[in-house]
Amino acid sequence: MGVPFEALLPYGIMLGMFAFSAVSVGKxxxxxxxxxxxxxxxxxxxxxxxxxxxxxxxxxxxxTDKAEAPPGFELNNPWRMEQRYI
Incomplete structure (x- = not known):
C-alpha cells in the first residue's frame, strides 16, 4: 500500500526550511x-x-598592500595597560 503524498508534504516543507536557513546563515x-x-x-x-x-x-x-601604516595607527595600540596600584 502506497503512502499518500499529502503525508510527505510536512517533511518536504521542513526539509526546505532547513535547507533555506542553512544557506541563509552561510551566506x-x-x-x-x-x-x-x-x-x-x-x-x-x-x-x-x-x-x-x-x-x-x-x-x-x-x-592592504601599503607599506606604511595609516596616520594615527601608532596611537592605536592593541595592548591593554594594567591599572597600577598606588
Whole structure:
C-alpha cells in the first residue's frame, strides 16, 4: 500500500526550511567576512593577525598592500595597560 503524498508534504516543507536557513546563515557569514569563507580552528596568533588587519583596514578580513601604516595607527595600540596600584 502506497503512502499518500499529502503525508510527505510536512517533511518536504521542513526539509526546505532547513535547507533555506542553512544557506541563509552561510551566506550571511560570508557577507560578514567580506565575501571570504569563514575561518575555522583559529588560534591566538590568527586572532592577533585579524585584530591587526581590522585596525589597519577597518575590516577584520581586510588586507592592504601599503607599506606604511595609516596616520594615527601608532596611537592605536592593541595592548591593554594594567591599572597600577598606588
Amino acid at each position: 550571511l557569514k560570508e557577507m560578514q567576512n567580506g565575501g571570504k569563507k569563514t575561518r575555522r580552528g583559529m588560534d591566538a596568533w590568527d586572532r592577533v593577525m585579524l585584530e591587526r588587519d581590522r585596525r589597519l583596514t577597518g575590516f577584520a578580513r581586510g588586507q
